[in-house]
Amino acid sequence: xxxxxxxxxxxxxxxxxxxxxxxxxxxxxxxxxxxxxxxxxxxxxxxxxxxxxxxxxxxxxxxxxxxxxxxxxxxxxxxxxxxxxxxxxxxxxxxxxxxxxxxxxxxxxxxxxxxxxxxxxx
Amino acid sequence: xxxxxxxxxxxxxxxxxxxxxxxxxxxxxxxxxxxxxxxxxxxxxxxxxxxxxxxxxxxxxxxxxxxxxxxxxxxxxxxxxxxxxxxxxxxxxxxxxxxxxxxxxxxxxxxxxxxxxxxxxxxxxxxxxxxxxxxxxxxxxxxxxxxxxx
Numbered sequence: 050x051x052x053x054x055x056x057x058x059x060x061x062x063x064x065x066x067x068x069x070x071x072x073x074x075x076x077x078x079x080x081x082x083x084x085x086x087x088x089x090x091x092x093x094x095x096x097x098x099x100x101x102x103x104x105x106x107x108x109x110x111x112x113x114x115x116x117x118x119x120x121x122x123x124x125x126x127x128x129x130x131x132x133x134x135x136x137x138x139x140x141x142x143x144x145x146x147x148x149x150x151x152x153x154x155x156x157x158x159x160x161x162x163x164x165x166x167x168x169x170x171x
Numbered sequence: 172x173x174x175x176x177x178x179x180x181x182x183x184x185x186x187x188x189x190x191x192x193x194x195x196x197x198x199x200x201x202x203x204x205x206x207x208x209x210x211x212x213x214x215x216x217x218x219x220x221x222x223x224x225x226x227x228x229x230x231x232x233x234x235x236x237x238x239x240x241x242x243x244x245x246x247x248x249x250x251x252x253x254x255x256x257x258x259x260x261x262x263x264x265x266x267x268x269x270x271x272x273x274x275x276x277x278x279x280x281x282x283x284x285x286x287x288x289x290x291x292x293x294x295x296x297x298x299x300x301x302x303x304x305x306x307x308x309x310x311x312x313x314x315x316x317x318x319x320x321x
Contacts, residue, residue, distance in 0.1 A: 068207070071200035071236070100224060102207055104232040125261040133225040139293035141229060142280065 052077045056083060060093040060161055062154070066099050074110040081114055085121045092161035093118050096154055098129030108143040115148040124164050125149065128157035193249040196236075197266075206247045210262065213249050217258055219320050226298045226317050227260055232262035233291045234314055240285050242268020242311065252317065259300070259319040267311035274306060287308045 050073060055062045061084055063077060081093055095114060097103065103111070115125040126149040130138075138145075151157040191304040193213060199287025210231040214224040231247060238245035252259045271277045278296070283289035292314075296302040299316040306312040 068204045101211065103231055104229050104233075104236070105248045105294060106236055131258055133222040136222050137225045137229045138296065140226060140298045141233075142290045143294075143298065 052080075056084075056088050056090070059089070059165070060158070061085065061088065061090045061092070061095060062094045062096065063098075064102060068100065068102070069107070069112075069150055070107055074080040078114045078117065081120060081125075083116045085118055085123045090123050091165055092123055093125040094154065094157045094161070095125065095127050096121075096129045097127060097134075098153070099132065100134065101131070103130065103134050103143070103145060105137055105141060108138060108145060112145055112148050123163060124161060126151050126157045126160050128153055179218065192251075195247045195249070196244075197235045197238045197247055197284075198244045200236070200239055202237070203232055206231050206235045209262070210247075210249055212252065214318075215262055217251060217320060219260070223318060223321065227262070229274075230295045230299050230316055230318070231262055231264075233295050234262065234316070237291055237312075237314075238264060238266045238268070242266035244268075245311075257319050259317050261315065261317045262299075264314045264316075265311070266313075270308040270310055270312055271304075272308055273291040274304060278304075 050067060050069065050071070052063050052065050052073065055064070061081060063081060063085065084090065085093065085125060100107070111127055113152050118125045128151045130150060172303050180243045184249050196202065197206060207228045211224055211228045214227045219227065235247050245264065246269065248263040248265065250261040252261050276282050278292050280293045281289040295316060299318050301317040304312065
C-alpha cells in the first residue's frame with residue numbers, strides 16, 4: 050500500500066496509515082528523495098504513528114530516508130513513534146543515530162521551522 | 172550441526188489443551204505483515220501487555236525476514252504454551268534454505284551477510300525469553316523462540 054505524500058510548502062508530509070511491506074517502505078524512500086527535488090522542499094516529516102512494529106529493516110529504511118534527504122539538502126524528522134514501539138526498538142538494538150525525531154506532527158513542524166530559521170536560507 | 176543456545180523441549184512445553192497452532196507461510200515480504208498480525212493477535216488473546224505484544228511481533232518480523240532474505244520460503248508457526256502455570260508464546264521460524272555456515276558469527280551483533288544492520292538474530296535473542304537455533308548447511312534453519320507473559 051502506497052504512502053500518501055502531502056505537499057505543504059515548504060515541507061513534505063508522509064503519513065503512514067497501515068502496516069507496510071518492505072517494498073512499500075523502499076518506494077516511500079525513493080518517492081521522498083525524488084519529490085524533495087521536484088517540489089524544492091526544505092523538510093520532510095514521516096509520521097509513523099500508525100506503525101505497531103519498527104523492526105531492523107524499517108528502522109534502517111527510516112535512517113536511509115533521513116540521510117538521503119539530507120544529501121538532497123533537506124531535513125527529515127520522524128514523528129509518532131509509539132511508547133511500546135520505542136521500547137521494542139531499544140531492546141532490539143536499533144538506535145536511529147543522527148535521525149531527528151519528534152513526538153508528533155505538531156512538534157515535527159516546529160522542529161523543521163526552527164531548522165529553517167537557523168539555516169538562513171530564507 | 173545443531174547448535175542450541177538454550178535448552179528447551181517444545182514437545183514438553185505444549186500441553187494438549189494449549190491447543191491449536193497457527194502456521195503462516197512465508198514466501199515474500201508481504202507475508203511478514205500477516206505473520207506479525209497473527210502473532211499480535213495470539214499475544215493479545217493470551218493477555219500479553221501491549222509492550223510484550225510488540226516485542227513478539229517485532230521478533231516475528233525479524234525471523235520472517237531472515238526466511239525471505241536467505242531461504243526465500245519457509246513458515247512461521249505460532250503456538251500457545253503453558254508450562255508450570257505460566258503462559259507464553261512459542262514462535263518457530265522454519266526453512267529449508269542454505270542454512271547458516273557460522274552460527275557464532277550470525278549471533279554476533281552487527282554481523283550481516285545481506286547488508287542489513289546485523290541486529291536480527293542477536294536482537295531477537297534479546298527481546299525473547301528463550302532462544303534456540305538449529306541449522307545445517309544445505310538443509311535449512313529452525314529458530315525457536317518463546318516469550319512468557321509477565
